[in-house]
Amino acid sequence: MKRKVKKIAVSAAVLMCTVLLASCGFGGKSSSKNYSTTGSGNGTYQGVIKNGRYRTSKARGVNVSQNDNQYNLKSFESGLTQISKRVFSTKSYIFQEGQYLSSGTIENWLGRKTKSNPDGLNPARGKKSNPNPIYVQQIEEQDYMQESGNSMKLRGITIGIGLNSEYNYQTKTGGPTLTKKISDSELRRQGEAAAEKVLQRVRKKSGVGNVPIVIALYKQAPDDSLVGGTFFAYSKNNGDTISNWRKLDYKNVVLPKASAATTNSSDQTDDDSFSNFKSQIQSFFPNLSGVTAQAQYENGTLSGMHITVTTQFYSQTEITSFTQYITRAAKKYLPNGIPIDIKIQSDSEIQAVVYRNAGSDNFQSHIFDSY
């Protein structure tokens, strides 16, 4: 029921947007196509602007309703962009939000296969006492474009498919929530099967032609996880069957770890350096109510961290001093050579941010102030 209610709310929001867009568009240019881009930073895609407006996804908002754990939403989208970068260089391609799969299409695909929904990628419910899992939880399309004279031409598509590692269900309304674990091998099998169908269907869409279609498979984290899931395979396909799968080795962890959770010595070193950082800043400053991090590993090596420091500061001067100090402590205690950001916040608002971009040696900081 919860999911249904959320879907309706989002549909209403999307509908409102559509109406707003239509009314805002009134009086705008309609003569010739007028494309431009958002401009890009280092290593990020430019985005498509059409007639002065950002081109939003045809399936805008669907995935918001598909994720009870918002970490799965963010890491799915960001991770998909990272995979696209392996195939479509940020220098040669321009990013466009998905224009070929509509909200209705994706909602049908994410449903169960029934008489009224023959396109459902998930199995029929089956026995009420022992229902079949929902395997395919979210789908996202990204388009990659190149300029061609006065217009933008589609040159590639990336599709992400998010697959549940757990299935939560009730056998009767108001009854206890039961959980089925889905094994990695079953998850992969279901993902590969769904990918074959998705590839065939996307290839047939008008306008897609023979551009490369990248399909990437993502393992959703459980609903109670404090970090999102990870992509584990992708394929680049020029035809309408999957050519071959390339494995991806990502792992997300939350730091500090529970003591028994550490599995190998490289993780242990990273956990130790984070613990040193944490105890250093906690002894420096009273009232730090939390210092936690999300860390990502790629091929067994730490590839980035998002740190959150929750504070109770009493003054702007305390925030300033703390930000100075944490910048020094980060440089001293945290691993070198990877992107890191540190969000310094109270219960209600952000107070400062300290960050180091990929490829940089130095941390930058910004303190939020007020007149």
Place this chain on the structure above:
Amino acid sequence: MKRKVKKIAVSAAVLMCTVLLASCGFGGKSSSKNYSTTGSGNGTYQGVIKNGRYRTSKARGVNVSQNDNQYNLKSFESGLTQISKRVFSTKSYIFQEGQYLSSGTIENWLGRKTKSNPDGLNPARGKKSNPNPIYVQQIEEQDYMQESGNSMKLRGITIGIGLNSEYNYQTKTGGPTLTKKISDSELRRQGEAAAEKVLQRVRKKSGVGNVPIVIALYKQAPDDSLVGGTFFAYSKNNGDTISNWRKLDYKNVVLPKASAATTNSSDQTDDDSFSNFKSQIQSFFPNLSGVTAQAQYENGTLSGMHITVTTQFYSQTEITSFTQYITRAAKKYLPNGIPIDIKIQSDSEIQAVVYRNAGSDNFQSHIFDSY
């Protein structure tokens, strides 16, 4: 009543901190003084660290309880630091949170003058039907230090005094809240009188000696203001009477203005450029629910802006594209040569920040992401 309850709550919090500090300090170094500093950025003070810990204010938390409008708290503290920089160079002096005025002392000074509180800087309440205003609303001490051998020596003090421009009161419990406006001349007169007393009292504190004591007067914004108040005068004093007052000309405004609120043509130009920026980004992107700014003027010239964009984004890719676009729009539409920051946030959390520091031509940006 409200104020009293808040005071007690904060006192309890401060007491808890003290207890925590004491217990944390247990087992720490006690042999020799061990000072260091937080390290500084460009144009900011280093802060004092003693025995590995940040040296918090002796009156920590008092001003939090003194301000119903938190904008007054932040702008008072940040503004006081700006005034200190006029007298104590960030290159030669090290900042220390106030160590000479305790919570108890400041709370007494902020009270009304009564038999049991002879040090109260505010007048006795007088007639219940027509009470005397509370003029002095907040006081903050900042210490400026220099290294001297193994220790830090006090070299200067800055004291800010926040004065109400409005006094809100009830003639009976549960009755309507009435407001007395306090004129600028009365506010200044009350501030100067309070400053004379504060200077004498601080000068007598043990350890202060003959260091320069800067006193700065601040006009509090009304409780419903969306921007804090401003400092309007300061004096640097080597003795125990105020030498002379130097005027300060700051003004804070909220943009976009109500149409009738514009008073002169330079403001109008700034308001126009902000409006252009706002309409540009609003037409670019659907679902921007708010684009507002705090702007500060110094001597009639725009000296900085804090912009907040409240959004409803559906995906991380939308946030990325919007941040790229707003960085370009800021450079194109917003005034040059002043520090500006733009906070991009949903109802519940920050999504990205775009900022240009003082003295820089370029905007930097950081997008908050998640694994």
